[in-house]
Amino acid sequence: GAVVSQHPSWVICKSGTSVKIECRSLDFQATTMFWYRQFPKQSLMLMATSNEGSKATYEQGVEKDKFLINHASLTLSTLTVTSAHPEDSSFYICSARPSGGAYEQYFGPGTRLTVT
Amino acid sequence: GQQLNQSPQSMFIQEGEDVSMNCTSSSIFNTWLWYKQDPGEGPVLLIALYKAGELTSNGRLTAQFGITRKDSFLNISASIPSDVGIYFCAGPPQGGSEKLVFGKGMKLTVNP
Numbered sequence: 001g002a003v004v005s006q007h008p009s010w011v012i013c014k015s016g017t018s019v020k021i022e023c024r025s026l027d028f029q030a031t032t033m034f035w036y037r038q039f040p041k042q043s044l045m046l047m048a049t050s051n052e053g054s055k056a057t058y059e060q061g062v063e064k065d066k067f068l069i070n071h072a073s074l075t076l077s078t079l080t081v082t083s084a085h086p087e088d089s090s091f092y093i094c095s096a097r098p099s100g101g102a103y104e105q106y107f108g109p110g111t112r113l114t115v116t
Numbered sequence: 117g118q119q120l121n122q123s124p125q126s127m128f129i130q131e132g133e134d135v136s137m138n139c140t141s142s143s144i145f146n147t148w149l150w151y152k153q154d155p156g157e158g159p160v161l162l163i164a165l166y167k168a169g170e171l172t173s174n175g176r177l178t179a180q181f182g183i184t185r186k187d188s189f190l191n192i193s194a195s196i197p198s199d200v201g202i203y204f205c206a207g208p209p210q211g212g213s214e215k216l217v218f219g220k221g222m223k224l225t226v227n228p
Contacts, residue, residue: 044204
């Protein structure tokens with residue numbers, strides 16, 4: 001149980017284009033989902049907290065207009081990287097916290113974004 | 117903000133050996149979580165701890181929630197090559213936040 005999927009697993013896009021990443025909880029409902037970014041050999045950096053039916057809460061320094069988050073249902077959150085630039089290239093990972101559960105988060109397999 | 121100090125940062129061991137790692141905080145945590153991340157993958161939850169003094173096992177893994185609530189450790193017994201990866205401790209900061217604070221990770225290498 002507690003499976004989270006992400007799509008796509010990797011994507012290459014041109015500078016200036018937008019990319020959408022989907023995060024789905026497959027066997028549980030998640031009122032709250034989280035989006036992280038991870039640089040090589042570093043820990044996870046929280047970008048934003050996504051709550052179903054409300055606006056996402058962004059961490060300090062994360063541009064909300066650049067990283068658009070939508071949590072349309074209890075099993076789906078999307079992250080759209082708008083007007084991507086090479087510095088946005090990174091490993092993006094989502095996680096989901098089961099509704100009514102404790103603090104544990106279940107992570108997706110990640111999406112490798114490369115902007116050329 | 118609250119930080120978790122995880123040590124050691126890396127370990128190189130022989131297959132069959134036991135390994136221990138720990139995580140400390142300057143403030144109290146009410147939950148401790150241990151994750152493992154393989155290269156190119158997302159972290160996988162190994163063990164969750166909810167009570168001070170709690171000792172929990174998951175196969176060859178054993179984790180404990182420190183009595184002071186400011187530390188936790190994870191032991192892996194009889195290591196095998198597939199134990200290779202990065203192990204993270206994590207916990208929710210005080211104040212009721214849903215967010216998790218992560219340690220910097222411990223990279224484990226197991227030589228067959």
